[in-house]
Amino acid sequence: MTEPAASTTARPARADLPFRLLALVWVITGGLTAAVTGPLDLEHGSWSAAFQVLVAGVLLGVLGIAQHGLAARAPGRAVLLAELLTWNLGGLAVIGGTVLGAPLLVDAGGALLVVMVVLMLRAVGRRAQGPAWLLWVFRAALVLTAVSIPIGLVLAHLRAA
Structure with a gap:
């Protein structure tokens, strides 16, 4: 009896796995942030926790999974890496700039988030597959x-002023 070739038994790598894992990390750290900042009464604690969970985490996961399911052609590694780097570094910059009262750092983070939005729009493109809705x-x-x-x-x- 011969064994099947490795290429027929190996599952293809899911391009959305890094999005899922990083989203999970953001959600967990957001929960930990909420747990720590509440008792310590930190000024931006609840905002930071909400941003980590909802924006940096859940939105990253949902968009990454949707992109994987909708793109007619899987984005290349460079595009996926650029998406992940811009979103995660942007999220960190927004949080860091808010906590430090450095609005220009928040601006830089926001710009990185916009870059990821544009990259995702381009990756899915006009020839997306899947339901129109x-x-x-x-x-x-x-x-x-x-x-x-x-x-x-x-x-x-406005808050920094």
Whole structure:
């Protein structure tokens, strides 16, 4: 009896796995942030925890999974790496800038988040596969994210003033 070739038995790597794992890390650290900052009464603790969980974590996971399911052609490693780096570094910059009262750092983080939105729009493109409603939900989530970023940047500048 011969064994099947390794190429027929190995599962293809899921391009959304890094998105899922990093989203989980953000959600866990957001929960830990909430647990620590509440008792310590830290000024931006609840905001930071919410941002980590909802924006940096859940949104990253949802967008990464949706991109994987909708893109007619899987994005290359360079695109995936750029998406992950811009989103995660942007999230860290937004949190760090908010906590430190450094609105220009928040601006830099917001710019990185916008880059990821554009990269995802391009990765899925016009020839997306899957249900049309899912594609519109994906695009709406990206547009809402892109619209909310400048609002958050203005708020960061108002708080720092």
